[in-house]
Amino acid sequence: MFLSDKPEEACGVFAVYAPGRKVANLTFDGLYALQHRGQESAGMAVSDHNSVTVYKNMGLVSNVFDERTLASLPGDLAIGHTRYSTTGASNWRNAQPVYRSVGPYGFAIAHNGNLTNTSELAEQIGMLPGMVSSDSDLMAELIAMRFPKEKGDTRELRPGEALVSATLSVLPELQGAYSLVLMDAEVVVAVRDPHGFRPLCIGELDGGGHVFASETPALDVVGAQFIREIEPGEMVVADDHGVRSYHPFDPKTLEPKLCIFEFVYFARPDSRLLDQEVHGTRRRMGMYLAQTMPVEADMVMGVPDSGVPAAEGYALASKIPYGQGLVKNRYIGRTFISPDPASRVSAVRRKLNPLSENISGKRLVVVDDSIVRGTTTRSMVKMLRSAGAAEVHLRISSPPYKWPCFYGINTPSRKDLLAARYDMEEMREFLEADSLAFLSLDDLRKAISVDGGFCDACLTGNYPTKTSQQP
Ligand code: SF4
Incomplete structure (x- = not known):
């Protein structure tokens, strides 16, 4: 998380x-x-x-x-x-x-x-x-x-x-x-x-x-x-x-219609869902991402903690060395305590600190599991650059999150979802990354490797039930 x-x-x-x-x-x-x-x-x-x-x-x-x-x-x-x-x-x-x-x-x-x-x-x-x-x-x-x-x-x-x-x-x-x-x-x-x-x-x-x-x-x-x-x-x-x-x-x-985001982000990596250990599915998400969205780089790193298994998978499949680029303070509260955008940005700094010696002068592949508003991702990219990263290539181990969830997950309305507001190039510009790429829905399903129904409404807009709320 x-x-x-x-x-x-x-x-x-x-x-x-x-x-x-x-x-x-x-x-x-x-x-x-x-x-x-x-x-x-x-x-x-x-x-x-x-x-x-x-x-x-x-x-x-x-x-x-x-x-x-x-x-x-x-x-x-x-x-x-x-x-x-x-x-x-x-x-x-x-x-x-x-x-x-x-x-x-x-x-x-x-x-x-x-x-x-x-x-x-x-x-x-x-x-x-x-x-x-x-x-x-x-x-x-x-x-x-x-x-x-x-x-x-x-x-x-x-x-x-x-x-x-x-x-x-x-x-x-x-x-x-x-x-x-x-x-x-x-x-x-x-x-x-x-x-x-x-x-x-x-x-x-x-x-x-x-x-x-x-x-x-x-x-x-x-x-x-x-x-x-x-x-x-x-x-x-x-x-x-x-x-x-x-x-x-x-x-x-x-x-x-099990929530597909249980595999991407919500569930603990040591959970077993549909007979799969979640950690293994996240590694495979990273491997498919490396195969479909390659980039020349010196080091692959994950955004702690939830981006780490997919980063390991990306490194394995791309043969680019894996390293740690950010340290997370485990003892700090969650960012939602300070919900205005200015506080959220400073909260990124309170939670994460870059390992300058590990990243200085390097072209980085930075793997995270999802982007919702994009504000914290942008702050993190800035932080990596100011710590000396030569290039920052963002790789996201799920498809763009474009629609709000009505099934028990708290997400902002569409106007605040980065992928609903911008196309790929606009998102890259907003995030100030050198490149940006997402895992496809097909590859996400392949990584989970279970036949069967999943809810993917936040990625596709196909809601499995009628809802009186407006997306
Ligand atoms: S809309 Fe997204 S987050 Fe909500 S249940 Fe469906 S897959 Fe999960």
Whole structure:
């Protein structure tokens, strides 16, 4: 991850059902492994089968939880969330899990993605636009409304059944992107939308129990064995009867469209998606880029951290030596804290410093994974030149990012997307690079080397679902 001149990750979700085991610390570890998917707030809901307790706050996972708070969260089932806001303000109220006090125990929900029919759904249930604080809040409201109405009714259902049946009845009405985890005092539920825009997988714990997570490193860190990905359009329930699967959607609506940017940038390099380790796919992106967009140069370098695997691939295929040209300060906050353009430029300098001896007098191939606004890339090019680079050739390991995302990734509107405003030569001029080239969509797909459907709407403008928002 480099700077906020990138599409911003949306959220990470985690859930665990581990009979007889205290799971708050395990959930903390899982969320810590998903920190890259959201840094604004973190939270978890935990149940000891008598009540559901939610603890959440603004900040990083390690700021929100400490030994004392984790010790105060007893229970053997939990869900957790790391958030970056795509709809709704960044405040405590919108931190997740979202809780609703309905039925005998209440329930909690955590969401990665973005609904595309939030206003229509809100209107259907008579909520005014200002009353909906986020699409996740709206989902919680819809599910709460489908719980059995009469007081006491839910106690006649098997524990967890009210949550399962209410969720099953709401799911077909939701449009857009959602990987969800839900829980009440007795069950954990995991759902992936019919397109499977955002990832979600299931693993098994040694000694019994199951774990659900946005990415596989969250399974690894808690010692769970990966079983499989949750299928697009599948809902899985874990309780004391084991694990069972539901398919609540019309089969005609199932159309896998995993976000292609999970491979390019969002997912951790050590994640496995569609049976591929992400790091390997990024190296191949760099190799194809070297084959199709060669340039004479003395050194290949990656923009830390996310440009590095593709730079390694570029160096390998081009036989140009690989070297390090920039050092990243790992302890500094993210650029979005200072959103005006002037602050963003100075933030580049705070985050990256050139290795002058490595780059002085050299013709550089500088590999990055994507360009969104272009402001930080331009600052970086200037910085490399002032540190003595003779030439700067930018190579981007994905196609030009031209369209906003409506599926859970925070991107600016088209007027702020560099590739939507300018043609290739104008972009090169703006970035003040000696040359500029992007990976083609065909080569990106070849690098991922998986047949199957991907969402590539931000690259092509082909949105897989109807959306009321204007691109
Ligand atoms: S529009 Fe782009 S970022 Fe959004 S889900 Fe599709 S591929 Fe991913």
